[in-house]
Amino acid sequence: MSDKTAQPKKKREMLTSFSIIFILLAIVAIITICLNGATYTVNGTEGTVTGATLADFLMAPVHGFADAIDVCLFVMVLGGFLGIVNKTEALTTGIDVLVQKMNGNELKLIPILMAIFAFGGTTYGMCEETVGFYALLSATMMAAGYDSMSGSMIVLLGAGIGCLGSTVNPFATGIAADALTSLGINVNQAVIISLGIILLLVSYVIAVFFVLQYAKRVKADPSKSLMSAEEKAAAEAAYGTEKSNEKASLSGKQKAVLWIFAAAFIIMVISFVPWEDLGVNFFVSDAQSHEETTEITADDIIQQYSDDKLGDLTLTPSNVKGELKSSVTDYAGWSSFLTGTPLGQWYFAESTTWFLLLAIIIGIVGGLSEHQIVDEFMAGAGDMMSVVMIIAVSRGVSVLMSSTGLANLVLSSASNALRGTSGIVFAIGSYLLYFLLSFLIPSTSGMATVSMPIMGPLAAQLGFNPAVMVMIFSAASGAVNLITPTSGAIMGGLALSRVEYATWVKFALKVVISIAVASMVILSIAMIAIPA
Template sequence: MYNEREIYVGKVYKKGNRKDVTKMKTPHTYVIIFGVVILAWLLTFLIPAGKFSTQEIEYTDANGEISTRTVLVQDSFRYAYPLEKAFVFEQLTALEEDTAKTTALSVDPEALETLLANGADALDQSQLDDIGLTDDVLYDLYGDQIYDTSEKLHKTAKVWGTDDFGGFGFLNFVFEGLVSGDKYGSAVGIAALILVVGGAFGIIMQTGAIDAGIFAFISKTRGLERFALPLLFFAFSFGGATFGMAEEVIPFSMVMVPFVIALGYDSIVAVTVTYVASQIGNATSWMSPFSVAVAQGIAGIPVLSGATFRIIMWVVITALSAAYLMVYAEKIRKQPEKSLTYQSDAYFRDHLEQTSNEQKPFLLGHKLILVEMLAVLIWIVWGVTQKGYYIPEIASQFFVMGLGAGLIAVIFKLENMGLNDVASSFQSGAADLAGTAIVVGMAKGILLVLGGSDANMPSALNTILHSIGGLLNHVPAVIGAWFMYIFQSLFNLVVTSNSGQAALTMPIMAPLADLLGVSRQIAVLAYQLGSGFMDAFTPVSASLIGVLGVARIDWAKWAKFQIKMQGFLFVLGTIFIVIAVAIGLQ
């Protein structure tokens, strides 16, 4: 007998109040990301900043045309050091007299003379940049003698601050993350896309067309529900393999989540059959212009080579992954309460139950809206694959979809909607995804705290990249290839852009493959498997966070499910890496 508390197996009773310690509360996604931000900030105190020189290279893209991309220069890594002013001043004084060399470097002799007139102590890299003597130029001319190598510098953000007041502070990571990039990508472009798509689907959901269509489909396909999931899985995987489907999955998920839940599954199944499938396709692609084509171009091997091996890999891994999903899906269908998202899925179940109880007929207006949606989706796929449409065009297309659905609803008096209802539905839909848009910016902020992903700017991330690349030297070929795969998987935790990761890592991994005795084709394979699979897990992925927001799934809950699937995918990836080394894939 205890006066203060009684302890039982799995439970604590304290002063009459019961607390179940077996049920830990899942941290909010914002809490998890903030914890990662703190960790990233602390790492910058431990890891000195480093940088690479960069250059423009030309390569043949997937369309057979010559494209250019900025990549880092192999063996150009150096830590951030203070400038050795006396040495630089001496060399520039000699350079001032060499008219031919200053002309070749496009350096204004008068500007150089003015700068040197202030003496060695006044030399500053920013001033040298202004006259064309950048750090890269000086390093090419004089090597690391331009640095005081006795002190490695760190690039650590302040606690608080902005670019205009004291410099970037990590507590400003939300705003800086949200406004980073441009309309063509993360974070501001994807955040804007999410808001527009949310508004468009807010209108569509208000019309009742999705609900009516789902129940009409289910009532006519009783007993065939299980065939829908593997077919959808292959369809989305094919989209990822052919045109790098990622952000495009977000609007599709708004339809698929209630549809899959209506079939008796959960939102995790819905996200897996859409977004995860697309990233499996991307990881095993033989033709994606955003991943394998870019990586092969940078690695200096024929673009879209090795297609036969990759097509076989795509079929096998997609089929096995679909089977993995079906095992989980059937478990949830038989015992829905076992789902990690059972409580959050109540939002969709209650809505579907309410709609089902009302027994709304499948009206002509509903059918026209679904046909209009299908037409716009075909327009989007055509635009992406044939015209190169991207985020701005896709956002505009979905706005057209929402507006068209709203006008049809007004004309056919669906849900007694008027023009004001269309506007308020757009507002409500955008508001529902505002939290997701913020998470996209927060995730991007992690990369900013690490110093950014620019190879030409000193950062802790560049040092990590260089260090891991160096560790892979002089190991057996199959082990080296496997560790390249592990490295690319881990690197994708912070850099989720497929083309960006290729530009940062392939200039190191391709020559490293030569040293390890494996083909550069295998280096590309390790890159695409690592970056593709991990995109379905990392909280830094703006596309994943967008889909999870649509499905109302906290990332922590998603991670509990996905970590097991990542293990499954990692084993499959390892098997194909070993096979590629064994057959000498070229």
């Protein structure tokens, strides 16, 4: 045999997440150029698609970074926090102890952890704040003999199916229902919650089945992993630990660090749940009576601060909470002492502050010197730069879609095409419409704000229940957000697990298709069976 024929074929490398997102960004830009001047009507207002210029294309990632700066800063600080935790070796030792105690029964953790993440998704839209869990569960699953993608599956699919089956999630069904109510359209919350639970349970069973099957295969035969050799090496370098026959044990300092580590994430989860919207006023208990006596409303705050503090900022009662936290600190309640914002109203700025504080405390408790704390924090933050850049570039796609008017054109054209169709066709067509748009606008709150004033009234005019339309939006956008490359949370989380996007698609595509088919069946039945 000649040397030429004996040479093995060169392995074809997969595109990186950055390349995939930039290609998608270029495609969007080209589409806007082709449709330049096309008109659309949204909520009675006419608009025109503007073709993206070279400057628009090149600046999109930068504008995306500016739009996602709060998430990016949170990820960097989280990286510094994890860097300090890793320096104490409390996490790696703790994982070894956990694996020893599970004694090969780690599979039992998968449905439990996925249920916890799903609960967070359905109640308050747990998504970006899951980023910190990817590293933890990737390390845990690897130590137990699985691959890092098994850990990312638990987080991404768990929280994702929760958002898909949103019940009281204020960022999805909450905003969508409010958009319809403001137009005078009655929205039956019982229908939303009931359909949300059904969609959640069906999707949960499908997702858990696929995750368990994959994890079992990898455990039995590591070569069955979908991860490439390069991905496995990167994951091993980041989270792998040398196997030892010695029994792992935690020191007193390491136990203290782990308690603080656990408290950090528990408080973060508690802080993101919109307790007041759920009727729980515990975290603002001392503020309630004060607010009742002064009778301060959102409109009062807008009027009071419009002249000297807001400038050109446009506010509505729905976004006063996010824009005017500093102006209502006095009424924030007892739990606002740390950040000026009570638990239940935190967002990324407050979470960033929380993890920065806990990083310092863990460093001190773990016995690190001042120089070690600073050096490890900076090193950990630096390790997150690839994640930060992926989030920024992916956000640039939705920024370009919004600024050129392409999203509005697609939405307006599709809604006109669905007029006069049957219940089944209308439900499936609406689902597919939201499925398409959610690739380009991964933000559920943004999608609800833009689309629901169009699709909700259309459903009502055709004699269908608007609440079902709310759940069509929630289910379709939720399914897409299990796989879309324009989601910073997905791309950032996969980067933390050292899993390439193309690898994730190989696994997740069949999960998304199964969930999408099941959702369309459920929603089509609901569209016909539930009266308007």
